Structure formats: structure tokens, C-alpha cells
Amino acid sequence: MSYKSGFIAIIGRPNAGKSTMMNALLKEKVAIMSDKPNTTRNNIAGILTKEDAQYVFVDTPGIHKPQQQLGRVLNKNAYTAMEDCDVIAWIVDGSQPFGGGDEFILNRIKDLHKPTVLLVNKVDQMSREKLMKVLMSWTEKYNFDDIVPLSALKRTNLDEVLTVFKEYLIEGEPMFPEEMISDHDENFQICEIIREKILFRTHDEIPHSIAVLLEKREEDEKEMFLNIMIVVDRKSQKGIIIGKQGQMIHSIRIAAQQELKRKFGKPVHLELYVRVEKDWRNREQKIKQFGLDELNDD
Numbered sequence: 001m002s003y004k005s006g007f008i009a010i011i012g013r014p015n016a017g018k019s020t021m022m023n024a025l026l027k028e029k030v031a032i033m034s035d036k037p038n039t040t041r042n043n044i045a046g047i048l049t050k051e052d053a054q055y056v057f058v059d060t061p062g063i064h065k066p067q068q069q070l071g072r073v074l075n076k077n078a079y080t081a082m083e084d085c086d087v088i089a090w091i092v093d094g095s096q097p098f099g100g101g102d103e104f105i106l107n108r109i110k111d112l113h114k115p116t117v118l119l120v121n122k123v124d125q126m127s128r129e130k131l132m133k134v135l136m137s138w139t140e141k142y143n144f145d146d147i148v149p150l151s152a153l154k155r156t157n158l159d160e161v162l163t164v165f166k167e168y169l170i171e172g173e174p175m176f177p178e179e180m181i182s183d184h185d186e187n188f189q190i191c192e193i194i195r196e197k198i199l200f201r202t203h204d205e206i207p208h209s210i211a212v213l214l215e216k217r218e219e220d221e222k223e224m225f226l227n228i229m230i231v232v233d234r235k236s237q238k239g240i241i242i243g244k245q246g247q248m249i250h251s252i253r254i255a256a257q258q259e260l261k262r263k264f265g266k267p268v269h270l271e272l273y274v275r276v277e278k279d280w281r282n283r284e285q286k287i288k289q290f291g292l293d294e295l296n297d298d
Helices: 018-026 069-084 100-112 128-141 158-166 186-201 235-242 244-264 284-289
Strands: 004-011 044-049 053-059 087-093 116-121 146-149 211-219 224-232 268-276
Touching (some): 004 069, 018 044, 018 053, 053 158, 069 100, 069 284, 087 100, 116 158, 146 158, 186 224, 224 244, 235 244, 235 268, 244 268
Parallel strands (some): 004 053, 087 116, 116 146
Antiparallel strands (some): 044 053, 211 224
16 A cells, blocks of 8 residues: 655635634644634644545645735745645635635636645535535636535535545655644644634734743643743733733633643643734844744745
């Protein structure tokens, strides 16, 4: 029996369901999720190892029209994943009409000439008749190598997704150890979990304006101690993160501690601090320092 492995770039507009689908395929939370655009900032590989194949799914930031330098960096991260992969997985929200953002992504795909599978997500929200119309309209847009309808949230048709992608993997040995499920370390995952708790609790510009940095980590067999810096780009945002009488930062800390305790199997004591770095999203040096530009070239 031959073995296959390869990189699958999961691309799409913000909120199409990229992270939800990757986590569902892996049956483990590798990428954080929220309903806020650009929740995913880094290219995060989720590694699924089977008896006959290793799928390396690369979850990418949602491709969008950037307002700051950070947005341009996030788009660049996604484009790089598309260029380096063996097959592109373009996930679209089937309940939404084709728009300018889709046109932009489609033109990028046409330029790359790579195998592309269209994944029509959120089919649980539409009737069979509506789904048939949606699938027909997408077939008219481009000659996709495959089209698979699915529901990432309800985990519908995910076996078919794996069957289809296996066709495009390359014959060869696995690229990562069998026990590895992500290419990002625990410290990265800790910061992402805390950022997720902030995303759930804040609105407007706050979710886009924060970065989360691990300052200190100490642990033994029984417990873990973490010092975390939350960076915002305006003084007014610092007040919102802390909240009235410290209520907001307290609720973020409690929620994060609970999830981290489940993840590590022991109590996690979290100290959160907030720092203002004025307009950091337009400063390339800060974007790199905060680990959001993983590519050294321009």
C-alpha cells in the first residue's frame, strides 16, 4: 500500500469557516474560533495522520481588503500558503452570494494554476433546492477540480472531504511525526486561547487591535503559572479590556484559566497585564516582534 502526504492550504474570506473545518477534521482544537473577521492571523498547520496518508491542513487568515499594514501582512501569509501547497481548499459560505472578495480570490487561484477544491460550507442552513442552485452557480464561475458541500459546524460530509483531498496528495513518507497535530508550540496556543476569550467579549475595533504575548511561564507537575501581556493600540482600548472595576479582564482570565486547565490537565494561574503600543498594526517592526509576520521576505 502506497503512502501519501501533502500540504492543503485552506483559504477563503473572513468567517467562511476555515478554522471550524480544520478543527472538525482533526477532532481537536488547533485553531481558535470566533465570529470576528481575521480571528486567524498566522498560518497554522493542523496535521492529520492516517494509516495511509498524512494531511497537513494550513489554516490561513481570511483574505480581505486591508486597512492597515497588519492586514497586508495577513493577506501575504495566506498567499504564501497558496503558493507552497499541493492543493488549495477554497472554503466559501454557501449561504452568502458571490461577491467582490470572492472574485479577488478566484483571480488569485487562476494565476496559480494549482489543483483547487471548492468547499461549499454551511449547507445545514439551506434547503436541497437552494444547495443545488448554489452548486450550479459555482460550477459556472470556474472549472474546479472538485466541489464538496459540507457543514463544518455539524461535521457533515467531512469523510468525503478527506477522500477528495487524498487524490491530490503526493506519494511519499509523512512529513511530521505521527503524534504531532500542529506546527505551532504550546506557548503560541496559550496566547491564542487567551486572545479567543478577548474576541468573544469585545466588539468594534478591539478584536483587531489586540496582540497577546507570553512574558513568563513556570510550571511543575501540579500547576502552571503564566504572565501574559495584552497589547492594544490606543489608551481608550486599555480601559475597555480592563473594564469597570476590572470586571472584563477578570472574566477573560477566568475563562482562559478554565480552558488551559482542561488542555494541560492541571490548574493554571494567569496574570494578565495590558500595555498600549500606539498604532502597532501599522508598524512592521511591531508586527514582526509580535510573531504575526512569519515570512522574512517582502
